Amino acid sequence: MRAGLGIGALSKRTGVHIETIRYYERIGLIPPPPRTAGRHRVYDEAMARRLAFIARMRALGFTLDEVRTFLALVDGGRYSCAQVRDLTLAHRETVRRKIADLQALEAALGDMAAACHGDAVPDCPIIDRLGHLV
Amino acid sequence: MRAGLGIGALSKRTGVHIETIRYYERIGLIPPPPRTAGRHRVYDEAMARRLAFIARMRALGFTLDEVRTFLALVDGGRYSCAQVRDLTLAHRETVRRKIADLQALEAALGDMAAACHGDAVPDCPIIDRLGHLV
DNA sequence: GATAGGATCTGTAGGAACTACAGGTTCAAG
DNA sequence: CTTGAACCTGTAGTTCCTACAGATCCTATC
Incomplete structure (x- = not known):
């Protein structure tokens, strides 16, 4: 795991459980990241920040749909x-x-x-x- | 339903769904209220306020266990x-x-x-x- | 290169916190 | 009395995670 974060490292960095990260990817809240040849996910710092944001919003009582609308603001073009x-x-x-x-x-x-x-x-x-x- | 609130009225007063109120009772978050002879629940104003408090805390992102600790402060003696x-x-x-x-x-x-x-x-x-x- | 142990994969199942529904009873207004 | 809304219990489903199993990958050490 060279030029980025593995999912475990991302989990530690953001406080979001590994399974939760995968869940968020599955429901489209975060994009699927690039993979190693061995299918391991590789995350960058921008994704860590995005995930930390999501975690904070959840802790503040916002639903995932509400978080989606905030992310749409960030992602623009919509x-x-x-x-x-x-x-x-x-x-x-x-x-x-x-x-x-x-x-x-x-x-x-x-x-x-x-x-x-x-x-x-x-x-x-x-x-x-x-x-x-x- | 004379001298108190039925569950529907309580739901409207507090914004908490009927089924959620019954769920909260089932898990012990709120006490079972007195009943009519026909088994209808009868709630008072104190319970309405308690439930509104719970709803607010949930909307602020507190878990039910956290809400329980707050309620224990209120209920005292513990x-x-x-x-x-x-x-x-x-x-x-x-x-x-x-x-x-x-x-x-x-x-x-x-x-x-x-x-x-x-x-x-x-x-x-x-x-x-x-x-x-x- | 071989090995071992930790990290990670996919898929399935379960828990927490609701939420909906079905079939039946009660209540209140006309 | 009748009717329709309100409410009952019990079961099932949804959302949002969370845990686990069996397998593969990765990396450090020898």
Whole structure:
């Protein structure tokens, strides 16, 4: 494995399991990479970054279909400029809502940790902060 | 269905599918509610809020096991004060990382939308911003 | 070159987290 | 009472991984 990364190295670099990488290739989320004569996959740094991006987006709660739309933005050639603008603004709203929720959660956790300096466990306000209804 | 919510109403209130609510009950994430004589589930407002919280945490990328630990904080009586403190601080770090990633994504999307005012679709920097390796 | 052990292959099966459906019962409005 | 919507239980299917088996490839060491 000379001039690139094998799948195991890629897995370590990105935190994505080997089987998951192969799954992503199978469902078309990442392109099939070049192979050695022995059929081993060879990945480059750009692919490592792409995969790290995918992993992050998943950890942030975006579905694979949502990740696909983000990747389509990156890959280009698919949307007009107006569509890109609409798409990014819509996604941005989703992102802002997630940020707001996480900030509420962080504040609640911080409050709770700060209140926890004696023997009495304080009430945890996270449902008050994040259990509001639609 | 008089003095509470049926499962359909709860589903509408929280955005969680009926089958998902029943699934959550089956796996012990939410307690079984009281029933009518006809076996219909009856939920109260506290349960609606709990479920909305769960839905939000899932949308933010937390696994059900992570949600369980949060709920254990809420339900109390399970951890000492020191454990609560350790747990909330550890969770808070996770939350902060998610916030940072989302803020990077939001900024990238905002930049892209702002750059998209002509015919030429700009390059999308989201992988540059979120594809950094571990 | 031979060997050994780790890395990787393909394909299949299973787990987690839902999601849908079927056949039946309950509920509430007219 | 009737009707149609809401709900029940149980089973099966989908999505997104995750694990495993049997085989091949790769690389380091002798």
